[in-house]
Amino acid sequence: MIPQTLKTELTEYVKHYPSERVGLITVMHKLQKHYGGWLPDEAIAEAAEIVGIPEPEVEGVATFYNWFFREPVGRRIIVVCDSISCHLCGCDRLVEHFKKRLGIGMGETTADGEYTLLPVVCLGNCDQAPSIMIDEETYNRVTPEKLDEILEQLSAESAKGES
Numbered sequence: 001m002i003p004q005t006l007k008t009e010l011t012e013y014v015k016h017y018p019s020e021r022v023g024l025i026t027v028m029h030k031l032q033k034h035y036g037g038w039l040p041d042e043a044i045a046e047a048a049e050i051v052g053i054p055e056p057e058v059e060g061v062a063t064f065y066n067w068f069f070r071e072p073v074g075r076r077i078i079v080v081c082d083s084i085s086c087h088l089c090g091c092d093r094l095v096e097h098f099k100k101r102l103g104i105g106m107g108e109t110t111a112d113g114e115y116t117l118l119p120v121v122c123l124g125n126c127d128q129a130p131s132i133m134i135d136e137e138t139y140n141r142v143t144p145e146k147l148d149e150i151l152e153q154l155s156a157e158s159a160k161g162e163s
Contacts, residue, residue: 002034002046010050020051024061027051028068037077038069066120074109074116076154079133082119085126090143094130097144101151114158 014023128140
């Protein structure tokens with residue numbers, strides 16, 4: 001259950017719209033953050049109550065959009081573009097490198113809960129393929145060597161307590 005202060009904040013937020021359902025996406029993002037990066041059934045019920053729509057409609061939104069997660073995920077989300085451009089430019093090599101480096105394949109989370117690796121249909125950077133996104137940062141023309149540099153930098157940031 002969410003704290004009353006968060007529930008009040010979200011309820012007040014949606015009141016600013018002509019229809020509360022307009023604020024659903026923002027409510028879901030805030031609930032996902034509260035629940036550590038994913039939306040358990042409880043969060044779906046809370047969003048439905050706050051916005052005033054049936055739970056199945058909230059579930060439909062949660063499963064439609066790529067950035068809502070219905071299962072626990074890692075602290076950092078890595079998405080690998082698997083569009084035709086990225087395939088032609090080597091995204092498969094990146095996925096294999098993630099397997100070697102992190103010990104996970106697509107749809108899996110590292111044992112320490114740090115990373116979840118997911119596919120995405122397109123990141124919109126076809127002219128700079130292959131592309132990946134880690135959290136909200138996009139990386140283009142990624143090679144296995146560049147991937148190592150990125151992961152080293154992220155590890156260093158995590159060690160310092162940054163993210």
